[in-house]
Amino acid sequence: MEIQTQTKRLSPLSEEQVDQYHKNGYLILKNGCSDDLIDAYNAHIYTIRSADVMEEWAKPRKGKEEVSDQERFSIRLFNPHLHDGFSLQMMKLPIVRGALAQVLGDEACGVQSMYFYKEPGSPGQAAHQDYYYIRNEPNTLTAAWVAMEYINEENGCLWVIPGTHKLGMLPHGAVKNLQEHEAWTDEVEGIDLTQEVPVVLDKGDILIFDSLLIHSSTRNRSERWRRSYVCHYIRHDSTIEREDLKRKISLV
Template sequence: MAERLEVLRRQLQNTTKYVDRIDVTPSITSAAVSLDVDPTQYVINNSVLTPEQIASYETNGFLVIKKCVPVDKLELYRKRFQGIANKSVIVPGLLVMRDVAIAKSEFVPGEKAVTKIQDFCYDPVLFEYCALPEVVKYVECFTGPNVRAMHTMIINKPPDPGTKSSRHPMHQDLHYFPFRPAERIVCAWTAMERIHRDNGCLVVLPGTHKGSLQPHEYPDWKGGVNKMYHGIRNYMPDHPRVHLEMDAGDTVFFHPLLIHGSE
């Protein structure tokens, strides 16, 4: 509990950062929140989204935009990640997290053990993602203008060492967010390479953004669970699910109550 409070305290203290235009966003995956918009609907009406896209987000709670982020930008972020993971680049304030199973293995030191870099708002190279016009343009469809990047992460998923510790249990991001209103928060998650069922793509339960925030806890997994990878306690395994198979640069925008996870 004390550890969780410390993480939340640090998130509150450290992860907020404005972008010049006062309208920012998420990350390779992150969340953004608007400060001054009427929280009565899921989508702000503007000319960016088609009526079909608006209807789809309202119904399902997520929207995939193909080729949203240019691949040359992703290559830049990938190299930066490698530099940070192998410690040739030091950025104060970043939280570098290691997979619970891989970190213990003497055979895969270094980059492959790093599963996540959190709070990359402190790194000017990675933080550029949050201000990409291609991303911000869509973020504003859900948050409205005057946006703040709140939670920034770059996730690395090496092959599972056999313990399934690379799984991310089904959860709602709002569980981690001590800010509201939920309707004006959106997560942007960009695939950095082709993702599909066999390499751990995101899985979403469409429509669950209309439900409430569920109790979360650490799942009872044999190989252990990565830090802060909480899952929904009463997860509904029979609910229809969609595997989001995406190409590099494709970006999914989703509501913070949408139940999702990955394998």
């Protein structure tokens, strides 16, 4: 029996939304994922990380035999789409594929995925541009950030500066506020960070943003988690410099 696959591409964005994306550098797909899908995926990742015997690719720290409970549910799960079918399908959500094609002008490919936990009390990441970490040519790098629960200022939402994707690549240096942000990252320089605005997302909302958009996250000051599934994409004719991200995943 031949199995039929869905290849018709959606066009979920209005012309106004596309224009707003190019003006601001980001947009929100409201209710991009159903609650059922989000609940199923959260439970799936929990099952992977709570297993008595964990696959090597899923371990918080590669090569480490003993895994603490704290590490299981605090350290991000990196590139699960390369090993796990559910994570791969979450990267290939039809609404994301369609929206990316509309803002990029052609089909996109997936190159990276990360499941973030951000438990209560954990710090955020200082203001930066994704292109600083993932160079590609021509630059078409775009993120799709899926809120796995309600996310606001209290539990460490993203903050963005609209329109900064038009400034080009800015210099990055040492993180200034180590009480608020992780020390191992870098922070953009030469920009007024008081211009940042919070991006509040309901469970299932998807934030799509340009790789040059300046964005950050704050410390989780709540008793709630701030789980998210974040994928990075490039247009099919772009190439990645980093060796670990050169594999392109078709979204068809």
